[in-house]
Amino acid sequence: MSKSPTGKIVMMQGNDACAEGAIWAGCRFFAGYPITPSSEIAEYLVRKLPKIGGTFIQMEDEIAAMGAIIGASLAGAKALTATSGPGFSLKQENLGHAVMAEVPCVVVDVQRGGPSTGTPTLPAQMDMQQARWGSHGDHGVIALSAASAQEMFEQTIRAFNLAETYMTPVILLFDEIVGHMTERMVLPEKGSVEIVNRRHPEKSPDKYFPYEKTENGIPILANFGTGYRYNVTGLCHDDSGFPTNDSKKIEANIIHLTEKIERHRKDIIRWRELYLDGAEVAVFAYGGVARSARRAVKECREAGIKAGLFEPTTIWPFPSEEILDIAGRVKAFVVPELNLGQMAREVELAAKCRAEIHKVNRVDGDPITPKQIVDKIREVV
């Protein structure tokens, strides 16, 4: 992410910034279903996409929207859907199909409170683990977060780039705080943003195997209708794309789906740090909560308390190595979240008992204030 982008200064809502980012990334297909607090993304794209030759469709349900973007992607379009908690639950089966069939696409989840209908208009971060384990079966997952409208724009572009690079669905775990916040942002200059496009097979159709691994371990799927006739399935398959019952091939298939993400952790994992050098307490915060956390650590430093911030912008794969490293240097982690500790679990696992873990949780629909975080830091030191 560029630190201080130059370009056109605009006021934009986070959800609109996400939609605009999708267009910049080359997204030309959107299928969705109305759900608060993500609907602005659909409402933005329905107006923009047909003007640039793209397609928007409001499907009959969330499941259909997920299916439609997989179909569109296989036909060659960069494709997006957007939803929130209940819709994200409904999408899980087809999300697993995209994982299994290695179809690039992007799924936005502007989180609200759950379970069930929960709190449609209030902020929460309750789908963090659903993004990791919501669909059945073992597989790797890429999920990103954002703390500003600017970052929703940039992370949406990055999500498409990662999807095309690793041939996988990428999840954008946003939250209502940022999604519905209108603020200043910079639309970069045209051509200044890196865009990754899908690779096309170089082999002739008779020598082509859709799931054959290339030099980076990632397959190349030809677009439908380009002369490469192959099979796509959610069944365990071999390199040819056809179902298999061969135990060795099944094992290779499943291990690949995790390994292809894990092997590229260094490329995928990104984070920001604030005052972490010499910190006694490290705050781990993401999304809308990170904004309060930044203020909190600044206030602490001003008061002479050695607090720092680790702000992951990649949620999955989880930055375990980075957390372990910090754990060896700090007394404790403070993990503020709009859930009951979904990512604190991961921090605790990664820290391997080298640092204490203290949680700050809020599930009443209100944001976490800087003061709540400061109070916890004071208590810990």
Added chain:
Amino acid sequence: MFNYLDYVREKNLPHIWCSGCGDGIILKALIRSLKKLGISKDEAVMVSGIGCASRTAGYIDINTLHTTHGRAIAFATGVKLAKPNLHVIVVTGDGDATAIGGNHYIHAARRNIDLTVLLYNNFIYGMTGGQVSPTTPRGKMASTAPFGNLEPSFNIAGLAQAAGASFVALGDVYHVQQLDKLIASALQKKGFSVVEILTPCPTAYGRRNKQATPVDMMNWLKDNVVLKDKLDKMAEDEKAGKIASGVLWDVEKPEFTSEYGKLIARLKTEKQTKE
């Protein structure tokens, strides 16, 4: 001589369908129709769901997408909209399309999107071992209807018509020449087209319902599936238990992909006019 293997992925044979299953007959009818219409293998896409019917995708040598249970039409909608020049054929079964996938079936019909749906109706969930489906006739036996099915069955062709489809037909695997014509007409129709195809499942349905052999089931199709025009002329007492076949519904109405294409063109013109 016509060589089916030009359209078949020979290395995937033998197929997984049981002896006496009609699904292979439908595959051959589809191949003949594609050949007859001159639709190239590269511009044809088959999208299927889950079940015996949906396994057709593994055998035909076109672009094939085997999806999740009930969702083939949703995936196919994405394929068609992203590349409207492709011929998108959905292969699905009675359970796949009208139970778990019922919502997509009626909404694609309402939208009148240009998909050709071949809906194999064998009155049962075959792949999972013979559970009752939305088309199992009342009183018939299934592994989950051991005392006879209490529920009325769907009229799946009527459902598509009522929901807005522009072409609806019913055929079966005994009257194969007619089936060829129906599939070809559906492929040519610009709009949401459904061919409901009655096909025997002696393994999961017939053996529980006094039609234990494939021949019994074929004879049942022969005697009970009657051309709509012929059926209309029959006396009321002769009509009992008979099923009307042929083209049941064929109308012209706006097709969704074309309408969207027109919108793109209109917005482009408006933009140019402004500039």
